[in-house]
Amino acid sequence: MSDTSWLAADCEVLLRTPAGDRRLRTAAQVGARAADEGLHVHDLVDALFTAAGVCWRTPPLDSEDTTTAVHSRATTLLDAARWVLVAVLDGYLHQTRAELDRHDTERAAFVNDLLTGRAEPGSLAERAHRYGIRLSATHTVLVARAARLTADITHRVDAALAARFGEGNILTTLRDRELVCISAGGLRGIGAELAHLLLTELGADGWQVAVGRPHPGVHGLATSLDEARNTLDHAAKLGFTAPVLNAADLLVFPVLLRDRDAITDLVTTVLGPLTTARGGVEPYLDTLAVLFDNQGNHTATARQMHLSVRAVTYRLDRIHNLTGYHPNEPTQRFTLHAAVLGARLLGWPQRKES
Numbered sequence: 236m237s238d239t240s241w242l243a244a245d246c247e248v249l250l251r252t253p254a255g256d257r258r259l260r261t262a263a264q265v266g267a268r269a270a271d272e273g274l275h276v277h278d279l280v281d282a283l284f285t286a287a288g289v290c291w292r293t294p295p296l297d298s299e300d301t302t303t304a305v306h307s308r309a310t311t312l313l314d315a316a317r318w319v320l321v322a323v324l325d326g327y328l329h330q331t332r333a334e335l336d337r338h339d340t341e342r343a344a345f346v347n348d349l350l351t352g353r354a355e356p357g358s359l360a361e362r363a364h365r366y367g368i369r370l371s372a373t374h375t376v377l378v379a380r381a382a383r384l385t386a387d388i389t390h391r392v393d394a395a396l397a398a399r400f401g402e403g404n405i406l407t408t409l410r411d412r413e414l415v416c417i418s419a420g421g422l423r424g425i426g427a428e429l430a431h432l433l434l435t436e437l438g439a440d441g442w443q444v445a446v447g448r449p450h451p452g453v454h455g456l457a458t459s460l461d462e463a464r465n466t467l468d469h470a471a472k473l474g475f476t477a478p479v480l481n482a483a484d485l486l487v488f489p490v491l492l493r494d495r496d497a498i499t500d501l502v503t504t505v506l507g508p509l510t511t512a513r514g515g516v517e518p519y520l521d522t523l524a525v526l527f528d529n530q531g532n533h534t535a536t537a538r539q540m541h542l543s544v545r546a547v548t549y550r551l552d553r554i555h556n557l558t559g560y561h562p563n564e565p566t567q568r569f570t571l572h573a574a575v576l577g578a579r580l581l582g583w584p585q586r587k588e589s
Contacts, residue, residue, distance in 0.1 A: 263323070291312060375449045377426060388437075443476075522536065551563070
C-alpha cells in the first residue's frame with residue numbers, strides 16, 4: 236500500500252499558501268507526483284480534506300471569536316480547498332493522460348513491430364514478455380473497422396476484454412485507424428465479445444469485425460492480420476453486412492482472386508452479355524446476388540428488393556436469354572454464383588480489368 240502521508244502534508248502547506256499562480260503550479264506538481272506514484276483520485280480528496288481539518292483546528296477557535304469571524308475563516312478555508320483541489324486534480328489528470336499517451340505509443344509501436352517482424356528478435360521477445368505474449372504460441376488477430384474509433388474507445392474495449400479474458404491473453408490497440416486485437420489462439424467467444432463492446436460504444440451501424448485464423452509464431456500473427464483485413468476488404472466489395480466475419484468462412488474469395496486472369500475471363504464470359512441490357516448490368520447483378528443470398532427463393536428475393544415476384548422472374552428470364560445461364564438450373568447455378576462473386580471482387584463492370 237502506498238504511503239500517502241506526504242500528500243496530506245503537502246496539501247496542508249498548499250492550503251496555508253497565499254492564493255496565486257505559485258500555489259496553483261505547486262498544487263499541479265503535487266497532483267502529478269500522486270499520479271506517478273499510482274495513487275487514486277479518492278486518495279487526493281481524502282488527503283485534502285484531512286489537511287483542511289488540520290488547518291481548521293490550528294490555530295483553534297477562540298471563544299471570543301465572533302460569528303462573522305468564524306464564517307469568514309470557514310469561507311477562506313473552503314475557497315482555498317476548492318482551488319487547491321482543482322489544481323491538484325488538473326496536475327493528476329494531465330500526468331495520467333501523458334502516461335497513457337506514452338503507454339499507447341509504446342503499445343502501438345510494439346504491435347506494429349510484432350505484426351511486421353521488423354524488430355530485432357531478442358528485443359521483440361523481451362517486449363512481448365512485458366505484455367504477456369509468447370511469440371512461439373498460437374495467436375488470432377481480430378480487426379475492427381469503424382469511422383468513429385478513438386483512443387478512448389480503444390482503452391475501454393481493451394480494459395473490458397482484459398477483464399473478461401485475462402491481461403496476458405489480450406492485447407488491443409489502434410493501428411492504421413483500425414482496432415487490432417491480438418488474442419491467445421485458444422480463446423472462444425472473443426469475436427462476439429468484441430462485437431458486443433463495439434455495439435455498446437458505437438451503436439448498431441458503422442462497424443464490422445473480422446477474425447483471422449489462429450496461426451503459430453511471429454509470422455503467424457502477420458498471416459492472421461492479413462486474413463482479417465482481407466476479409467473486411469472482401470466484405471466491403473461483396474456487400475456483406477454481418478457484424479462479425481470469420482476468415483475461415485471466406486476462404487473461397489482468396490482462391491477466386493489467386494488467378495485473376497481466370498476469374499476475369501469467367502466474369503466477362505458469363506456476365507458480359509448483360510452489359511447490353513437496357514438499364515445496365517447492375518439491376519441484374521443485384522438480383523442474382525440477393526437471389527443467392529436467399530438460397531434461390533424468389534419470394535424472399537422480391538421482398539428484399541421491394542419488387543414483385545413477377546419482376547424478379549422477368550429479370551431471371553432476361554438473364555437466361557442474354558447469357559444462356561439460369562440460376563434455377565443446378566448445373567449452371569454454381570457458375571453464375573462464382574461469376575457474380577468475382578464481379579463484386581473485381582469491381583466489374585465499373586473498373587475494367589487490364
